[in-house]
Amino acid sequence: MTGIDHTHDVALRSWVPEADGHPDFPIQNLPLGMFSVEDGAPRAGVAIGEHILDLPALLVAGLLAGEAARAAEAATGTALNQLLELGAGPRRALRARLSDLLRAGTPERDRVAQLLHGAASCTLHLPATIGDYTDFYVGIHHAENIGRQFRPDNPLLPNYKHVPIGYHGRASSIRPSGVPVRRPRGQAKASDAAAPTFGPSTRLDYELELGVWIGPGNDLGEPIPTGKAPAHVAGFCLLNDWSARDVQAWEYQPLGPFLSKNFASTISPWIITPEALSPFRIAQPPRPEGDPRPLPYLLDEADQAGGAFDLQLDVLLVTPSLREAGLAPHRISASNTRHMYWTVAQMVAHHTCGGCNLRPGDLLGTGTISGPDRDACGSLVEATLGGREPLRLASGEERRFLEDGDEVILRARGVRDGFASIGFGECRAVVLGAVA
Structure with missing residues (x-):
């Protein structure tokens, strides 16, 4: 290997x-x-x-x-x-x-x-000064789950299987594990309301992602080929890209997320090196029959043979009631990086194909990594079907979205026969109430 x-x-x-x-x-x-x-x-x-x-x-x-x-x-x-x-x-x-x-x-x-x-x-x-942050959307089951809530018969937009979708986020509000997250305020509009209102988000959510640290950069105007992209990756972390779903639903058209995302992102503080993850590299899972072949600039034989990862991902929740009762964190979901439709190298190659320059310490997010089953959803908006079917916790509580005092914990672990298992350390943060 x-x-x-x-x-x-x-x-x-x-x-x-x-x-x-x-x-x-x-x-x-x-x-x-x-x-x-x-x-x-x-x-x-x-x-x-x-x-x-x-x-x-x-x-x-x-x-x-x-x-x-x-x-x-x-x-x-x-x-x-x-x-x-x-x-x-x-x-x-x-x-x-x-x-x-x-x-x-x-x-x-x-x-x-x-x-x-x-x-x-x-x-x-934070292990590095983050100059720029880009969030992708490579978790296909997440994309399908979200799309199905709006387009039941056609959840994926036509471009999804041709291009790694992404957008540029805000780097200044990224914080290391353990730093509390303040509930954001913003505009939201109920479907039956005549006008939007302004106030604290009532549909606060987490997103289970893998973070990618950029190492050596590239010159402006000089794309990074897919086959050479691994040399530009310095390591990985866990990333919780918190989302205010009610704010997002009102603001995202036509330019995408803004205030619904830029209030906070949380990362695990250790950079897990590519060398440490070598035992957990796998071939990119084959695309379903009928899916388009990636365009040549996104296709590399070595990347397809070993550019994906087999990492177990978990989301756990600690509510104030669970904490007071001394109960263990409630595991909400268990997913795996196998469910990424595009590889990290393809993300880097597409990011730079138009000439964009990456710099050491830039951070890429994979987007939410969900599995195909209900108990493998990487966000609450999926797990609760948009809040229609709440989760029941061990304490007897229900959750549609996050409440003040809730603590979200993300974990990742590489497990392979014949090798020592390793983890990423926790990515965790408590939700604080909105500013008055």
Whole structure:
């Protein structure tokens, strides 16, 4: 399998407490992020078990050399953009050296142990400065579910299977996991009302997405071919692209979402590298018979053979009542990245085919990833059929859309026989009431 090396060995063990078998961050993962201790400035770190390894301190200690040191030097600022820009070579060298330093039996254990911080005592930040954010719509079951509510006999518009649909979003309101989200206010119009009203959204929703971090960019006017797109991807995260459905229904024609989306997006704070996800790459699922063949600029043999991912996705909800009763989060849905109709490489290629330049730290969203079944919906508007059929929770409550105090949790996990399972860390946020 392409990209598999000794760092993926399922038998590899770490000396770091609780790292072996960790649901998200065993030694086979080693994601990158930004953290701070107490009131200190953000600094680069690597998640391992329930700890964070201080990357700049590792460099100062003289434990890195060559391309690995070059990667760490690029991560000495308050964001990882320069490291993302370096591309795969230095990133792979850093991963290999980190794996060696954190494995059981390494002679440098005592020196490295001094550079670990307990994750519980750290604050996590956005891993990079996000210059631009683009949201795609590649989850075909989500597109069909939404379209069916408006066009039961013809849910997909004619362009969907020919072009990766997307729109440019707002980067300034993206926040890391744990930061609360304020219920937005905006215009909405009931179907039987003569005029719109202004106030807090009453149909607040989440969207289960995969985030894609851009590494090396491209020059303005120079498209990135599909076959070369993987070299421009620096990693992945979870993305909750919160949506005010009532505001969206009133404003989206003719230009698409605006206030219904730009109030907040939440991402998981760790960048899961392409190298860590190598065991979970799969062939792009074949298109149903009769679907159009992608145009040549979107078609690459290697991408079709291994450009998709097999990642389990979960959405959980914690309501104030569940929290007060000490009940576990209620799992609303379980989906999988297999349900993406277009690959990440096709998204990058289409984004740049007209000459648009991407820059290190840009973020792409896949759009909501839903499965074919009712319990695999990546948003409440699908799971409740537009609010007509509420979900019943373990506490006896019902939910059509999110209420104040609700907390949404997204999780992702790669599972494959013969390999260690890895996760993304949680993407979670509590909904606060609207500004008075």
